[in-house]
Amino acid sequence: MRFTDVLPAGMLHAMASTRDVASPRGPRAFEVVLAWVDTQILEGRLHVGDRLPAERELAASLEVSRAAVREAVRTLQAQGVVHSSVGAGAAGGTVITSVPSRALSRLLRLHVALANFPLPDVIEVRVSLERLSARLAAAHASAEDLATLRGLLDDMAAPGIDRAEFNERDTEFHVALAAAAGNRLATDLTAAIRESMRLPILDRFRDLTSWDDVAPRLRHDHEEIHAAVVRGDADAAARLTEAHIRSAWRAIAPDGDQLS
Structure with a gap:
């Protein structure tokens, strides 16, 4: 042929x-x-x-x-x-070769930067994906996964951590949570979406005048998600993850980018 x-x-x-x-x-x-x-x-x-x-x-x-x-x-x-x-x-x-998650991340970053995907739309998709990842992580996370998440939480709580470093650890926390899900497709899609939001979120972190109030709330949300995953409570992990993403976006997004 x-x-x-x-x-x-x-x-x-x-x-x-x-x-x-x-x-x-x-x-x-x-x-x-x-x-x-x-x-x-x-x-x-x-x-x-x-x-x-x-x-x-x-x-x-x-x-x-x-x-x-x-x-x-x-x-x-x-x-x-x-x-x-x-x-x-x-x-x-x-x-x-298999398509690596970094290729998905690169394409999503470009589309988000070009405003082909409005940020509120990206957030809504992120909510759905991360709910699934959190639910799966509560069922499948290994001791190593939990230790990785714990280490990132400790890094975010370090005194004097700046906004850029906090954003890096925040991104890594969500990517690590997705990796703990044990579902490669869910992991790669979740990681790509969260990585695509890294710079838009950092831009909003830098503009916040209320950073000293927002950062502790973000850490508290992460701690609760981690605790739900540790005890294997899939429903709580999914619910807390959605609540965290929505409340965090409300805190950092300008009025024009708020969710409907």
């Missing part, structure tokens, strides 16, 4: 008239390569650890230039879908 056999007929028609320049109705050449990779992964023909065909072979089969293949590979690398290395035989080539 040729690689082009799995492409939609409309895309094949668009490819027929050009190698690198898009027709008014068709995709650009590197998008043809991306579409082929998408199809192979979604239909189960490519898995983690599999190699893409050699650049020359893939370019010839999809009727695009080798430059288009290289552009597509760079795009896939930025998305965390492939890893490409130079070398002969098993040492080189382009390999399918």
